[in-house]
Amino acid sequence: MVAMFHQVLDARRFASQLDAVLEDGTPVSGSEVVAAIQGGACLPTGAVWLTFDDAYGDFAESAIQVLEERGLRATQFVPTSFVGANPASFWWERLSAAFAQTALRSTVHLDYEGGALAVSLRTPGARGKAYKLARGHVKRTEHGAAMELVERWIQKLGAEPRVTTRVLSWEELAALESRGVEVGGHTRTHPMLDRVDREVAQSEIQGGFDDLQLRLGRPLPAFAYPSGQFNPGVVDALRALGIPAAVTTVEGTYRLGVDSPLEIPRVAIGPHADEWAVRARVLLARRRRPARTAQG
Numbered sequence: 509m510v511a512m513f514h515q516v517l518d519a520r521r522f523a524s525q526l527d528a529v530l531e532d533g534t535p536v537s538g539s540e541v542v543a544a545i546q547g548g549a550c551l552p553t554g555a556v557w558l559t560f561d562d563a564y565g566d567f568a569e570s571a572i573q574v575l576e577e578r579g580l581r582a583t584q585f586v587p588t589s590f591v592g593a594n595p596a597s598f599w600w601e602r603l604s605a606a607f608a609q610t611a612l613r614s615t616v617h618l619d620y621e622g623g624a625l626a627v628s629l630r631t632p633g634a635r636g637k638a639y640k641l642a643r644g645h646v647k648r649t650e651h652g653a654a655m656e657l658v659e660r661w662i663q664k665l666g667a668e669p670r671v672t673t674r675v676l677s678w679e680e681l682a683a684l685e686s687r688g689v690e691v692g693g694h695t696r697t698h699p700m701l702d703r704v705d706r707e708v709a710q711s712e713i714q715g716g717f718d719d720l721q722l723r724l725g726r727p728l729p730a731f732a733y734p735s736g737q738f739n740p741g742v743v744d745a746l747r748a749l750g751i752p753a754a755v756t757t758v759e760g761t762y763r764l765g766v767d768s769p770l771e772i773p774r775v776a777i778g779p780h781a782d783e784w785a786v787r788a789r790v791l792l793a794r795r796r797r798p799a800r801t802a803q804g
Contacts, residue, residue: 509761510557512774516571528786538583538690545769558582565674585694585732588719595671605669606662607639651703692730702739710745
């Protein structure tokens with residue numbers, strides 16, 4: 509099983525999440541997973557690989573100490589163009605902040621080519637739902653047009669988004685590597701790879717690994733699809749680059765030697781989930797057979 513984390517907002521909660529994830533499992537490193545995929549090693553029964561996407565700064569502030577106290581290793585998948593950004597400039601962070609911080613308390617129409625999203629901003633709950641609807645539309649849109657939509661919608665909401673998260677610096681990533689954290693590819697600019705040309709996708713993937721090689725030495729030859737989005741052409745691009753392992757956001761568990769190592773499912777663990785919710789997600793994932801290809 510591969511566990512997927514993004515942010516760690518509370519060290520004590522993260523510790524309980526780890527305990528739940530590993531309750532019936534044996535922790536393994538990304539290097540061990542890659543070696544097993546390449547035929548050079550076996551994995552123990554109930555192997556669990558801990559992964560983090562996007563290199564949020566709270567990993568260094570909260571997660572690493574909890575991991576080290578338990579003797580655990582983890583893999584960070586890093587979008588290299590954002591390294592050191594403070595505040596984080598990810599489009600979803602900015603859009604989420606704009607919805608949360610807008611002073612509008614009415615129904616607004618977020619225009620896009622061919623239509624508009626009518627969303628209510630009357631309550632915090634309504635604004636949260638509106639953000640999720642807008643985010644889903646962005647992820648289904650061609651990447652360049654999607655980024656233009658984000659900026660236009662932020663202006664429509666009338667709020668200069670104040671983002672409170674940050675991204676790890678190169679110095680922090682190097683220090684974490686020296687403490688056993690593995691670093692894998694996550695492109696340079698975090699585009700939805702199924703919404704760009706194959707040549708762009710291949711350049712983004714290769715460029716991310718090139719940056720990691722230049723700044724950190726030897727990255728783990730494993731990749732995480734940005735926003736979990738991929739298609740057969742993106743998988744072929746990874747294969748052409750010789751990347752042996754890639755993780756998705758498809759919910760499920762990976763069967764070594766049976767499932768595609770370039771479409772590895774994961775179990776998503778949100779920062780607010782308590783240990784019972786984590787146990788439920790793990791149980792559900794073990795019962796679910798993932799689809800062969802995900803689109804986000």
